[in-house]
Amino acid sequence: xxxxxxxxxxxxxxxxxxxxxxxxxxxxxxxxxxxxxxxxxxxxxxxxxxxxxxxxxxxxxxxxxxxxxxxxxxxxxxxxxxxxxxxxxxxxxxxxxxxxxxxxxxxxxxxxxxxxxxxxxxxxxxxxxxxxxxxxxxxxxxxxxxxxxxxxxxxxxxxxxxxxxxxxxxxxxxxxxxxxxxxxxxxxxxxxxxxxxxxxxxxxxxxxxxxxxxxxxxxxxxxxxxxxxxxxxxxxxxxxxxxxxxxxxxxxxxxxxxxxxxxxxxxxxxxxxxxxxxxxxxxxxxxxxxxxxxxxxxxxxxxxxxxxxxxxxxxxxxxxxxxxxxxxxxxxxxxxxxxxxxxxxxx
Amino acid sequence: xxxxxxxxxxxxxxxxxxxxxxxxxxxxxxxxxxxxxxxxxxxxxxxxxxxxxxxxxxxxxxxxxxxxxxxxxxxxxxxxxxxxxxxxxxxxxxxxxxxxxxxxxxxxxxxxxxxxxxxxxxxxxxxxxxxxxxxxxxxxxxxxxxxxxxxxxxxxxxxxxxxxxxxxxxxxxxxxxxxxxxxxxxxxxxxxxxxxxxxxxxxxxxxxxxxxxxxxxxxxxxxxxxxxxxxxxxxxxxxxxxxxxxxxxxxxxxxxxxxxxxxxxxxxxxxxxxxxxxxxxxxxxxxxxxxxxxxxxxxxxxxxxxxxxxxxxxxxxxxxxxxxxxxxxxxxxxxxxxxxxxxxxxxxxxxxxxxxxxxxxxxxxxxxxxxxxxxxxxxxxxxxxxxxxxxxxxxxxxxxxxxxxxxxxxxxxxxxxxxxxxxxxxxxxxxxxxxxxxxxxxxxxxxxxxxxxxxxxxxxxxxxxxxxxxxxxxxxxxxxxxxxxxxxxxxxxxxxxxxxxxxxxxxxxxxxxxxxxxxxxxxxxxxxxxxxxxxxxxxxxxxxxxxxxxxxxxxxxxxxxxxxxxxxxxxxxxxxxxxxxxxxxxxxxxxxxxxxxxxxxxxxxxxxxxxxxxxxxxxxxxxxxx
Numbered sequence: 001x002x003x004x005x006x007x008x009x010x011x012x013x014x015x016x017x018x019x020x021x022x023x024x025x026x027x028x029x030x031x032x033x034x035x036x037x038x039x040x041x042x043x044x045x046x047x048x049x050x051x052x053x054x055x056x057x058x059x060x061x062x063x064x065x066x067x068x069x070x071x072x073x074x075x076x077x078x079x080x081x082x083x084x085x086x087x088x089x090x091x092x093x094x095x096x097x098x099x100x101x102x103x104x105x106x107x108x109x110x111x112x113x114x115x116x117x118x119x120x121x122x123x124x125x126x127x128x129x130x131x132x133x134x135x136x137x138x139x140x141x142x143x144x145x146x147x148x149x150x151x152x153x154x155x156x157x158x159x160x161x162x163x164x165x166x167x168x169x170x171x172x173x174x175x176x177x178x179x180x181x182x183x184x185x186x187x188x189x190x191x192x193x194x195x196x197x198x199x200x201x202x203x204x205x206x207x208x209x210x211x212x213x214x215x216x217x218x219x220x221x222x223x224x225x226x227x228x229x230x231x232x233x234x235x236x237x238x239x240x241x242x243x244x245x246x247x248x249x250x251x252x253x254x255x256x257x258x259x260x261x262x263x264x265x266x267x268x269x270x271x272x273x274x275x276x277x278x279x280x281x282x283x284x285x286x287x288x289x290x291x292x293x294x295x296x297x298x299x300x301x302x303x304x305x306x307x308x309x310x311x312x313x314x315x316x317x318x319x320x321x322x323x324x325x326x327x328x329x330x331x332x333x334x335x336x337x338x339x340x341x342x343x344x345x346x347x
Numbered sequence: 348x349x350x351x352x353x354x355x356x357x358x359x360x361x362x363x364x365x366x367x368x369x370x371x372x373x374x375x376x377x378x379x380x381x382x383x384x385x386x387x388x389x390x391x392x393x394x395x396x397x398x399x400x401x402x403x404x405x406x407x408x409x410x411x412x413x414x415x416x417x418x419x420x421x422x423x424x425x426x427x428x429x430x431x432x433x434x435x436x437x438x439x440x441x442x443x444x445x446x447x448x449x450x451x452x453x454x455x456x457x458x459x460x461x462x463x464x465x466x467x468x469x470x471x472x473x474x475x476x477x478x479x480x481x482x483x484x485x486x487x488x489x490x491x492x493x494x495x496x497x498x499x500x501x502x503x504x505x506x507x508x509x510x511x512x513x514x515x516x517x518x519x520x521x522x523x524x525x526x527x528x529x530x531x532x533x534x535x536x537x538x539x540x541x542x543x544x545x546x547x548x549x550x551x552x553x554x555x556x557x558x559x560x561x562x563x564x565x566x567x568x569x570x571x572x573x574x575x576x577x578x579x580x581x582x583x584x585x586x587x588x589x590x591x592x593x594x595x596x597x598x599x600x601x602x603x604x605x606x607x608x609x610x611x612x613x614x615x616x617x618x619x620x621x622x623x624x625x626x627x628x629x630x631x632x633x634x635x636x637x638x639x640x641x642x643x644x645x646x647x648x649x650x651x652x653x654x655x656x657x658x659x660x661x662x663x664x665x666x667x668x669x670x671x672x673x674x675x676x677x678x679x680x681x682x683x684x685x686x687x688x689x690x691x692x693x694x695x696x697x698x699x700x701x702x703x704x705x706x707x708x709x710x711x712x713x714x715x716x717x718x719x720x721x722x723x724x725x726x727x728x729x730x731x732x733x734x735x736x737x738x739x740x741x742x743x744x745x746x747x748x749x750x751x752x753x754x755x756x757x758x759x760x761x762x763x764x765x766x767x768x769x770x771x772x773x774x775x776x777x778x779x780x781x782x783x784x785x786x787x788x789x790x791x792x793x794x795x796x797x798x799x800x801x802x803x804x805x806x807x808x809x810x811x812x813x814x815x816x817x818x819x820x821x822x823x824x825x826x827x828x829x830x831x832x833x834x835x836x837x838x839x840x841x842x843x844x845x846x847x848x849x850x851x852x853x854x855x856x857x858x859x860x861x862x863x864x865x866x867x868x869x870x871x872x873x874x875x876x877x878x879x880x881x882x883x884x885x886x887x888x889x890x891x892x893x894x895x896x897x898x899x900x901x902x903x904x905x906x907x908x909x910x911x912x913x914x915x916x917x918x919x920x921x922x923x924x925x926x927x928x929x930x931x932x933x934x935x936x937x938x939x940x941x942x943x944x945x946x947x948x949x950x951x952x953x954x955x956x957x958x959x960x961x962x963x964x965x966x967x968x969x970x971x972x973x
Contacts, residue, residue: 050903052592052595052950053902053903053908053949053950054545054592054593054594054949054950055903055908056594077546078546078547079544079545079546079547080545080594082594083592083594083595083950099594101594101595102594102595102596103595103596103597104596120596121596123639124639124640140640141639141640141641142639223761224761224762224812225761251809251810252809252810252811252812253810254809254810254811254812255810268810293860295859295860295861295862296808296809296810296859297810298810298811313808314859314861314862314863314905315807315808315858315859315862315863315864315904316808317870317903317904317905318863318864318903318904318905318907319863319903319905319907339903339907339908
């Protein structure tokens with residue numbers, strides 16, 4: 001009889017272990033389901049997410065109420081965004097969310113709010129631009145620029161490229177593309193699908209902007225070992241060099257952007273620095289304002305009011321934060337965003 | 348060729364082989380080296396006993412914390428809150444961790460081909476170059492000639508509905524004073540299983556194919572009454588696709604691991620002492636390629652090791668062991684701008700004092716590694732045991748530990764940091780073990796442990812650029828309880844193993860101002876872990892349950908991302924029967940009985956409920972030598 005009690009006791013313990021365990025529960029990611037986004041009222045936060053963690057997200061920051069919706073995309077589409085959210089491209093009221101390691105572009109209509117679909121089978125998308133009903137997507141891998149049919153929402157062809165393609169701007173009907181790995185800028189005739197001109201740059205040339213006067217500004221972050229310094233390159237619209245400015249940084253420069261007037265190149269190097277961008281020359285670096293201790297400044301963005309958004313990615317694994325300054329360096333706000341925030345884009 | 352065809356051919360071949368062997372041919376003299384060996388006062392935990400009973404990764408249902416990318420895919424392990432790099436795997440006295448990554452991929456090591464897998468916590472005097480903060484796994488091949496008395500063959504085939512299959516052969520034969528063990532395994536992980544995409548759709552697809560081929564040959568030769576020689580070889584060839592995560596469209600990456608390992612062990616008894624000589628060789632060729640990203644890496648890692656030791660007694664009741672180990676590891680790789688070649692010399696000594704006081708023993712081990720790059724600190728381990736009664740033992744150990752940076756930490760192009768220092772720290776453990784707890788309880792044991800490690804090596808990111816640095820310190824402490832139950836009610840035999848682990852492990856220093864991880868449980872380190880194995884045997888039928896419950900595992904250091912608590916249950920029923928000189932076992936099993944969607948590594952789906960069948964044939968024609 002004692003043995004039977006032992007047996008029952010054992011079975012009871014086993015049952016408690018097996019059936020008494022906690023059950024898993026999924027995150028409740030429900031967000032605000034707005035009908036539409038009023039222009040000028042919001043900042044869209046690009047949270048890259050951790051590599052292969054699948055925790056990229058699009059955050060929505062309400063400038064008036066200072067409320068932050070950490071999963072804006074998921075609240076509309078019903079599913080997470082993916083792995084490594086690289087950039088946003090706006091075309092009218094449609095936002096194209098380029099998700100690098102998921103090899104996709106998610107398409108959101110912002111008025112009314114609706115997930116229109118996904119463009120898939122991209123090698124490793126980074127940035128997007130459009131012209132005449134076609135989308136052009138740069139890629140980290142594959143040595144191609146993907147051509148997307150915007151109506152069809154799919155890749156319809158590719159253009160060969162000599163390496164990693166990054167940011168793109170239009171020079172009339174030709175596409176100027178930065179190549180961090182080549183390194184240089186390459187001008188592509190998109191109709192003929194061939195490279196028609198190129199300019200050498202420093203290593204890791206990622207940043208590319210067209211200035212109001214037609215000039216072109218390119219920034220190379222330099223080599224990772226610091227042997228080749230970061231440099232800013234000013235070109236005219238014929239791709240002739242106007243000026244080049246090397247920067248001797250304290251550390252690796254990962255956060256940079258043009259200011260709202262597009263006359264200053266801002267970058268973070270322990271403090272917020274700037275270089276004046278004039279018609280034909282670049283100034284020496286100067287301090288815009290001091291920044292209190294910041295773990296890992298990863299992105300820098302500005303809005304049309306000149307407010308400056310610095311993103312702090314912390315350990316690139318945890319929730320990061322956004323720090324907001326006015327143009328004089330006064331701290332206006334700081335709030336927690338998603339994992340690896342990289343930019344705040346005004347809408 | 349289908350697996351069942353493969354199985355039939357092997358069965359036919361081996362049945363012919365069996366018939367051709369006269370059953371009375373094998374005799375072996377009872378000779379065995381007698382000496383006083385220097386064992387640790389704290390016994391290792393046997394976490395596997397050489398059988399494959401489910402389609403899970405080997406050692407899945409053990410106290411190891413695994414991070415499996417997919418079945419048969421890259422799987423790292425750790426114990427008691429350490430990082431995978433802080434743990435080591437040993438075979439035939441050689442460390443098998445990849446020196447570039449610093450860790451071992453557990454799925455490359457088919458535990459079922461070995462006689463046992465032991466888990467040692469902390470440094471161990473019989474495992475050269477152990478002494479990292481974590482545990483040491485030892486793949487054990489028995490060389491005891493008593494075990495080779497006759498002929499034994501075991502052939503097993505396992506198939507699952509995921510189209511995964513495993514065939515393995517274990518054989519042992521004795522010829523006069525020589526025993527030969529030949530083992531081979533072929534596994535094909537097709538990994539076709541369903542999973543739920545984050546968008547809510549459920550589909551079945553391949554999660555990365557992997558083909559593993561392993562063969563080992565173990566020869567033990569008794570030279571004379573006072574000396575013996577053991578030779579172990581292991582050839583391995585593994586090809587694996589790296590599966591995409593839930594959010595990747597596809598993955599084109601693949602890797603191949605090939606290895607040849609040879610180790611010998613010569614022992615000579617000199618009076619009451621023993622002299623040993625152990626040369627070893629290990630060459631691994633690793634290829635990784637991703638046609639889409641253009642990433643590739645080809646590396647050849649060659650390890651040569653020679654160890655010689657003496658163990659015996661100069662003074663009665665004072666067993667002593669001294670050992671010198673030389674090791675050269677050279678790397679040919681296109682991943683670095685250099686091809687490192689490093690020589691290490693390890694000197695160690697151990698002394699055990701038995702019964703210095705009534706029922707009280709103590710042992711001390713000292714080790715120091717000399718190397719061109721950096722010498723280790725003097726590593727010391729002290730052990731004490733008290734046996735107040737024959738059926739209970741109380742033990743305490745105290746040690747310091749260290750871990751060198753990996754070669755990737757040092758030599759990774761541009762980003763490597765040659766100024767990194769080794770991790771250092773100290774640990775203590777205490778426990779009690781009770782035998783014969785009554786009511787069928789075979790033993791109960793409880794252990795508490797504490798560990799602190801400083802100068803942790805982290806790859807930290809500065810504005811987008813990763814670089815390894817010595818940052819912060821970690822403290823871990825916890826509790827490890829285990830019970831084994833074995834009882835018989837009439838003809839029903841019940842066996843059960845129950846293990847509970849509690850673990851707290853966190854950083855105690857900020858890595859940077861405002862570090863969100865400080866004081867929080869480290870990622871992938873559950874606070875609670877419960878393991879149980881229950882077997883019910885009635886006549887020739889055995890019903891087995893394996894259960895593993897894991898509490899929340901945090902994926903991010905600030906706990907904003909996590910994997911929910913998980914209960915996994917595997918069940919199997921096996922039936923034994925005999926045909927002539929052979930015994931057969933047919934087993935049906937079901938892994939993940941509750942069909943839980945689970946992730947061992949975040950975003951890497953693992954199989955849901957999986958049915959499988961295993962057929963094992965045994966020929967055991969042993970003659971006992973008493």
